[in-house]
Every structure is written in structure tokens, then in C-alpha cells.
Amino acid sequence: MSNTPSELRYTKSHEWLRDEGDGTVTIGITEHAQELLGDLVFVDLPEVGASVEAGNDCAVVESVKAASDVYSPVSGEVVEVNEALDGAPETINEDAFGNGWMFKLKLSDAGELEGLLDAAAYEALVAEEEH
Amino acid sequence: MPFIPHTEDDIRDMLGAIGVDSIDDLFDEIPAELRCGELEVIPSGLPEMEVARLMQTRAREDGQPLCFIGAGAYDHHIPAAVWQLTTRGEFYTAYTPYQAEASQGTLQLLYEFQSMMTALTAMDVSNASLYDGASALAEAVLMAVRANRKSKSKRILVPRTLHPLYRRVVHSIVRNQGIEQVEVAYDPATGQLDRQALEAFAGEDFAALVIPQPNFFGVLEAVDDLTDWAQANGMLAIAVVNPLAMAILKPAGEWGSRGADICCGEGQPLGAPLSSGGPYFGFLCCREILVRQMPGRIIGKTVDLDGKPGYTLTLQAREQHIRRSKATSNICTNQGLMVTAATIHMAIMGGDGLQRMAAASHANTIKLTEALCSLAGVESVFDGPVFHERVLKLPIPARDALKMLAAHNVLGGLDLSDDYPELENAVLVCATELRSDEEIEQYRNKLERVIASQVQTPCQLKPDW
Numbered sequence: 001m002s003n004t005p006s007e008l009r010y011t012k013s014h015e016w017l018r019d020e021g022d023g024t025v026t027i028g029i030t031e032h033a034q035e036l037l038g039d040l041v042f043v044d045l046p047e048v049g050a051s052v053e054a055g056n057d058c059a060v061v062e063s064v065k066a067a068s069d070v071y072s073p074v075s076g077e078v079v080e081v082n083e084a085l086d087g088a089p090e091t092i093n094e095d096a097f098g099n100g101w102m103f104k105l106k107l108s109d110a111g112e113l114e115g116l117l118d119a120a121a122y123e124a125l126v127a128e129e130e131h
Numbered sequence: 132m133p134f135i136p137h138t139e140d141d142i143r144d145m146l147g148a149i150g151v152d153s154i155d156d157l158f159d160e161i162p163a164e165l166r167c168g169e170l171e172v173i174p175s176g177l178p179e180m181e182v183a184r185l186m187q188t189r190a191r192e193d194g195q196p197l198c199f200i201g202a203g204a205y206d207h208h209i210p211a212a213v214w215q216l217t218t219r220g221e222f223y224t225a226y227t228p229y230q231a232e233a234s235q236g237t238l239q240l241l242y243e244f245q246s247m248m249t250a251l252t253a254m255d256v257s258n259a260s261l262y263d264g265a266s267a268l269a270e271a272v273l274m275a276v277r278a279n280r281k282s283k284s285k286r287i288l289v290p291r292t293l294h295p296l297y298r299r300v301v302h303s304i305v306r307n308q309g310i311e312q313v314e315v316a317y318d319p320a321t322g323q324l325d326r327q328a329l330e331a332f333a334g335e336d337f338a339a340l341v342i343p344q345p346n347f348f349g350v351l352e353a354v355d356d357l358t359d360w361a362q363a364n365g366m367l368a369i370a371v372v373n374p375l376a377m378a379i380l381k382p383a384g385e386w387g388s389r390g391a392d393i394c395c396g397e398g399q400p401l402g403a404p405l406s407s408g409g410p411y412f413g414f415l416c417c418r419e420i421l422v423r424q425m426p427g428r429i430i431g432k433t434v435d436l437d438g439k440p441g442y443t444l445t446l447q448a449r450e451q452h453i454r455r456s457k458a459t460s461n462i463c464t465n466q467g468l469m470v471t472a473a474t475i476h477m478a479i480m481g482g483d484g485l486q487r488m489a490a491a492s493h494a495n496t497i498k499l500t501e502a503l504c505s506l507a508g509v510e511s512v513f514d515g516p517v518f519h520e521r522v523l524k525l526p527i528p529a530r531d532a533l534k535m536l537a538a539h540n541v542l543g544g545l546d547l548s549d550d551y552p553e554l555e556n557a558v559l560v561c562a563t564e565l566r567s568d569e570e571i572e573q574y575r576n577k578l579e580r581v582i583a584s585q586v587q588t589p590c591q592l593k594p595d596w
Contacts, residue, residue: 047280062423066453
């Protein structure tokens, strides 16, 4: 079982979210997700200033074999994207929960955070998928 | 690869394995009202002898006219080796093969095609081809709307100097995605896109400007200026070019300060016969930064485990079989056979040969238009520089003149009255490298007689009463 930091929130579609405590959140894909995808070759990030809705696709991660949508866990406005991924998409493979973060949102409804999974619930979900 | 049809027993076994009684049952979920039923207008079969006779009769009706029509499809010399090699069994396929990597020769050929197209257009990347020039432009438009994230309008600026059929095909393909073509007028003096009409759109939100080179009138556009203008106004520059013209004109990748963003066009001048309108092929090239938005097949060169070179389909993650409804396009093959011919054609001609073909076509068109304009009442409509076509105004209705010329076995050009009613009695003419001085002279003489038969000249002798 890959590590699942307890301070993060998770989605069933394998995104993680960190509440920065100032009305913004940082979002990426989980260690488990990058393992499934394999070596990433390209990341298509949303535009700064774009508004995204919870559950809508807003980014794409592409490996040599597949391209997968990344769904935003919450609604808000994109305030920053990880431009370093442009030249180094493999950062997500190497450090999914750290330097491999994808984008930051300014929350439009902090209440949406309540609906997300905690680390234990996400681990249970992954364990179930593996059986 | 052998093609072995299923026997009745095979079919019965397979249906039995999945528990279905008949093949028709497999289509049960399609509602009856959506089915077309029996085909009623297809005649029953003919014996081979009858078919041969019918086709020979029809071929005779076509005759062997002298061709001075261009308008998107051009009568060029094709060296005999091109189709001799193209129709060899090893090459003879219409598409990218299934299990593509098992067909290394075909993939290498497509890789060479892509390399030649990028050399010809000075663009970074080429795909392995599309169906034809007009649908390649539609794909370029879709690509521009996806790629230009700053633009939200889904509008494209399209000059009226673009081929009218291209405008219609683009409309058919993109309208259901809510993409709108906004037309830009042309300058009636030069036949180029009207710079002032274009300026009126400065600062507005458009995803791209389409820049034809040469344009439908055969006239060369001010491509550097147009490319810079489009990019300065937040638009992508889409070049629609005749590939042969790229051999002697500035290639699209060098237009303006940044180069065109996308370059597409019709590949027919490179080794495909006129053949009553097809099959032809489209090409699509772009800047490297846009490659993930490019539709269609791209062949890459790589090394295998032993370090030996090999060819492979690359960037497939953009395509339908992986990306499903979010694919860049429903295109997931290419126009293999025509591209094989084009690649062999370009290899035989070389850069020098293509330049000579292009230069000779230009020279012949100048000769043709000078010869025709020596007739009273025939004149050039536009004064802009041309590649190998020009619009001429006749002293009699174009439709009548062309009909009478056709009766004398001369295809005298394209009547522009349907698409450009404001141009009176106008025909678009073309003389490729194939047209000899004698043939040009024949056209001039026949047109002279046709005009004389239609124009009543006042009698020079005064009656003596």
C-alpha cells in the first residue's frame, strides 16, 4: 500500500487536495493514480483565472499508454498552476503528493470540503479496488 | 495478410457461443425507425464484360480535352515510376495498417512523407495525412479553437479569397460544434484579402485567421503582414497552401515574425492524377507547441531493444481508440495510398524538380494570360501577383464561352459567376507545366473564334446609298 498522508483529503477519482487554510487549496493526483498510469509524458493544466466546478474535468495527465482526465474535487477559481510540470511531467511519478502538485484553487464554497474522503476512507477505497 | 472469409459453420459456431440465433439479432438494439431497410436503388449485378463495355463508353464521353482548369485540382506531369512503385503489393493499402508496427516499410514511408512535408512547409511537425484539402482545413479550424485558449468566441476569420468549396466543407464539419466562420472581403483591384476590411476586426475575439497562399483567384496574399496581424490580435494563423507553390514561395513556417501556427492543404498536385475528383489527400502541419492538438496519425522514429532504428505510431493518446469522445478528432487513419504516391513523387522530383515544375507552371500561366489578353475585350481582373492561375474577364458571358470551347475540346477555365456574381463574365484559368506553347496558341485561337461568333461588330464598309 502506498503512503496516504493523513493531512490531505481525497476523491474517488484519485485526486488529492490540501486545505491551505487561507481559502485556497492545492490539488494533485495520488500516488496510487500515478502508479496506475505509469510514466507520465505530458500534463495539460487549466488556465490561471479559469473557474472550475466540483466533479468537472479540468486537466489531463498523459502517459505513454493513456490520457486521463483530472477532475476538480471542489469548485473555485484557478489561482496558480505548477508550470514546472510542463518540462518535467515525471515529477508526478516521483513525488505525487509534493512537487507533483498540479493546481491551486480559490474555494468558492468551503462546505464542499466536507464531502471529500479522509486518508482512511481513501485507503479503504483503494484496497477495495485492488481486490 | 490473408483474407479468409468465415464459413457458414464458423458463423453458426460463433453465434452459438454467444447465444444468439442470427447476425441480425446483434443489431436488435438499433430502433427500427433508424434502420434504412433494404437498398432499393442499387441495380442488380452486371457481368464483367458488360461492366467493361459500360466503362469504356463512359470514358469515351469524357474525351481527352485540353485542360486549362485548376481551381483546386491540377493537371501535372506524373513520372511513370510513381504509380509503378505505388501499386506494388508491399505498398498497396489505403490506410495505416492494423498492427501498424508489423509494417515497418509502410511506417518508414509515412515518416519520410512527414519529413518531406515539414521541409516543404518549414513547419515543425506533419501528420501522416488526412482525407483532402478542404477537410484538412476543417481539422485545422477545430484544432485552432481547441488550442487557442485565450479565445472564447469560437469564431474564425475566413477571407472570401479562400476556395468557396473549402468554406462550405468547413461549415459542414464545424457548425455543429458552434464554430462560426466570419468572412473578410477582398480588394477588387488586387484580388487580395482587403486589408482595411480586416482591420475592422482588430481587437475582436477570433480563434484564428485563415490565410490562403495562393488564394482562390491564383493571387498571392501578403502573408507576412497577415500572419503578424493575426498573431498580434491573439489569433492563430492558419495557412492553406498549394504544396507545389511552397517550392518557390516563402514557406508557411517562415511567414511573419513567428511563422504560421498551422499549415494545411490539398496534396493532389504531388503525384495524384485528376481522376474525376479523387481520391486526393490532405496534409496538416503545425508548430511543435501545438502537436498534442493535432489530429490524425503521426509516425515517430525510435530504436528497439537492440538499438536498431524502428518506426512507430506516436502520440496515440490523442486518438479515438484511447481518448474516446475526447479525442482530437474522429480521424484515426490516413490516406495511405495517395501519400505513398506523393512521397515517391517528391523523392523522384527532389527539391529542384518541384521548383522547376512550379516555375514552369507560373511561366505558362503568364504566357497563357498574355496570349488571351491580346484578344479584344479579354483582360485580367486583378493586378495582384499570381502563382499559376488568374481571373480573366471575357467580353461575353463566361458560361457560354466555356460551353463553346468545350465543344472544341478545350476546358477553358472555371466560371466564377455562381460564387462571385459581382465579377462579370469572369473565368479562372490555369496552365501547368504540361501545357505547351502550341496548346496555349490553340486556346487563344479558339477563344478568338468563339468571341467573334458572339460579338456583333459593326460593318467597316459604309453602304453607298
